[in-house]
Amino acid sequence: MVTQWPTADDDAERVPLTVVDRIKRYILINRLSPGDPMPTENELSDQLAVSRSRIREAMKTLSALDIVEVRHGYGTFVGAMSLTGLAESLAFRGMLTSHRDKHFLADLIDLRELLEVNWAPLVVERLDADTVAAMRALATTMVDLAAQGREFPVEDRQFHQLLVATSGNALVGQLLDVFWQVHSLVSETLGPASLLPETAQAHHAILDAIESRSAESLEAAIRRHYAPIRERMRRATDGL
Amino acid sequence: MVTQWPTADDDAERVPLTVVDRIKRYILINRLSPGDPMPTENELSDQLAVSRSRIREAMKTLSALDIVEVRHGYGTFVGAMSLTGLAESLAFRGMLTSHRDKHFLADLIDLRELLEVNWAPLVVERLDADTVAAMRALATTMVDLAAQGREFPVEDRQFHQLLVATSGNALVGQLLDVFWQVHSLVSETLGPASLLPETAQAHHAILDAIESRSAESLEAAIRRHYAPIRERMRRATDGL
DNA sequence: ACAAATTTGTACGTATGTATT
DNA sequence: AAATACATACGTACAAATTTG
Numbered sequence: 316m317v318t319q320w321p322t323a324d325d326d327a328e329r330v331p332l333t334v335v336d337r338i339k340r341y342i343l344i345n346r347l348s349p350g351d352p353m354p355t356e357n358e359l360s361d362q363l364a365v366s367r368s369r370i371r372e373a374m375k376t377l378s379a380l381d382i383v384e385v386r387h388g389y390g391t392f393v394g395a396m397s398l399t400g401l402a403e404s405l406a407f408r409g410m411l412t413s414h415r416d417k418h419f420l421a422d423l424i425d426l427r428e429l430l431e432v433n434w435a436p437l438v439v440e441r442l443d444a445d446t447v448a449a450m451r452a453l454a455t456t457m458v459d460l461a462a463q464g465r466e467f468p469v470e471d472r473q474f475h476q477l478l479v480a481t482s483g484n485a486l487v488g489q490l491l492d493v494f495w496q497v498h499s500l501v502s503e504t505l506g507p508a509s510l511l512p513e514t515a516q517a518h519h520a521i522l523d524a525i526e527s528r529s530a531e532s533l534e535a536a537i538r539r540h541y542a543p544i545r546e547r548m549r550r551a552t553d554g555l
Numbered sequence: 556m557v558t559q560w561p562t563a564d565d566d567a568e569r570v571p572l573t574v575v576d577r578i579k580r581y582i583l584i585n586r587l588s589p590g591d592p593m594p595t596e597n598e599l600s601d602q603l604a605v606s607r608s609r610i611r612e613a614m615k616t617l618s619a620l621d622i623v624e625v626r627h628g629y630g631t632f633v634g635a636m637s638l639t640g641l642a643e644s645l646a647f648r649g650m651l652t653s654h655r656d657k658h659f660l661a662d663l664i665d666l667r668e669l670l671e672v673n674w675a676p677l678v679v680e681r682l683d684a685d686t687v688a689a690m691r692a693l694a695t696t697m698v699d700l701a702a703q704g705r706e707f708p709v710e711d712r713q714f715h716q717l718l719v720a721t722s723g724n725a726l727v728g729q730l731l732d733v734f735w736q737v738h739s740l741v742s743e744t745l746g747p748a749s750l751l752p753e754t755a756q757a758h759h760a761i762l763d764a765i766e767s768r769s770a771e772s773l774e775a776a777i778r779r780h781y782a783p784i785r786e787r788m789r790r791a792t793d794g795l
Numbered sequence: 796a797c798a799a800a801t802t803t804g805t806a807c808g809t810a811t812g813t814a815t816t
Numbered sequence: 817a818a819a820t821a822c823a824t825a826c827g828t829a830c831a832a833a834t835t836t837g
Contacts, residue, residue, distance in 0.1 A: 339647060347651075355822065366806040368608060371824085375612045379619035380644040387823055388813035396648035401641045404620040407579060408636035411587075422726040433669055486662040595802060606826045611804085627803050628833030 334373040337363055342393055353383060353391040402493045409501035417552040420501060427494050428541045434482040436530040442481050447525060450477050454518035461515035466508050468499055474518055505551035510543035574613040577603055582633055593623060593631040642733045649741035657792040660741060667734050668781045674722040676770040682721050687765060690717050694758035701755035706748050708739055714758055745791035750783035
């Protein structure tokens with residue numbers, strides 16, 4: 316097995332592995348995949364020779380990182396190792412510090428824009444008509460909702476997921492989705508939404524650019540999409 | 556049993572908040588900052604009317620996300636909400652799946668390169684001479700170590716931290732550092748390092764480009780820096 | 796340097812709630 | 817509908833670590 320484990324040189328300094336690490340090692344050694352069942356807490360308690368409470372506390376840690384997934388009354392399974400923990404941590408950080416630290420949301424928006432813009436050439440080249448049609452429907456729904464003064468989080472999130480899916484980089488897709496969630500949660504604390512129609516319309520503009528097959532237009536459209544979002548942020552943080 | 560959760564100041568909730576959420580709410584409401592002391596486990600157990608084991612399990616979750624920081628025998632404090640949880644989760648995902656899913660490390664490298672390249676113009680414009688000198692010293696150390704066949708993780712990490720610090724985007728700096736850690740950990744499982752001299756020398760080339768004040772050269776130098784890293788990855792995954 | 800006090804860490808037993816078959 | 821397997825919850829006792837006097 317690849318997992319390096321006490322190789323002669325560290326028996327003086329040898330600190331016993333934590334329960335968390337031993338459970339991780341169990342998953343690694345047994346080559347488990349996401350979704351595979353883990354031993355029950357009682358079995359782990361026996362195998363690792365620690366109490367149930369210790370196992371449970373370790374499972375809470377692993378579960379927070381989505382390394383395991385606990386299904387109440389049924390069992391524990393290897394998790395998908397998604398970025399839900401990052402979302403939770405960042406969202407809390409944003410809610411706690413965005414009053415004092417206006418950079419946080421700004422940095423987040425900059426990152427979102429940068430990552431989306433970066434794949435503009437690829438998107439223009441590869442985005443297929445069906446996906447564009449689906450995105451067009453979402454954009455239309457957004458405009459309708461905005462006209463009624465309603466927000467459109469579900470549509471917006473899915474739109475951006477489809478946009479970045481073309482990149483072929485799964486990690487970026489997951490990261491951007493996390494940033495979307497964090498932005499959505501934190502911006503709620505800044506008061507009611509504003510500039511809804513402008514934001515909704517910006518999605519149509521993005522699709523127009525894609526259909527015009529111009530990477531430059533797409534980049535510009537994406538940047539324009541973030542303008543009203545930044546403007547809203549500016550208004551909110553100015554009023555401190 | 557369920558002893559109705561008795562905090563009188565908020566009762567609009569249909570489904571009772573989890574212990575984790577109630578502790579988060581405590582931090583939010585009391586406007587605590589990272590480093591501020593939390594109540595002891597016994598106090599929280601009394602205040603929230605749940606057993607200490609429950610409190611401890613919630614603390615494990617919060618601690619995994621660095622929302623609280625627990626110090627044995629001393630107390631619990633509000634955490635820095637760093638990205639350590641992300642690093643742990645991604646590193647484990649990489650170690651578990653990189654054998655089967657070669658995209659993971661590739662996506663990670665692409666992201667690192669993209670983020671560093673993006674701020675090349677700013678770096679060329681703003682990186683001060685002192686920082687460049689410090690980075691030069693690091694690069695020289697790297698070359699020396701490489702010549703002895705030794706690796707240089709500490710120097711490499713610090714080099715890239717200094718490089719991206721210029722961006723002014725703290726979030727990007729933290730993310731890149733996480734990616735560095737994950738890459739470092741996961742690539743260990745691919746076998747011994749290779750192409751060390753090339754990689755070390757690439758850092759000098761980056762500094763040369765910065766001193767030549769050309770954003771284009773810097774971008775090219777950064778991309779060349781990642782070439783031997785990708786090459787090593789290719790060799791490792793080809794041998795599956 | 797020592798000891799006491801405080802606080803988190805570990806263990807275990809028992810009872811209860813919950814999802815699946 | 818019942819049985820089973822499993823996670824959730826509580827309480828107590830003691831161990832280990834850290835600060836403070």
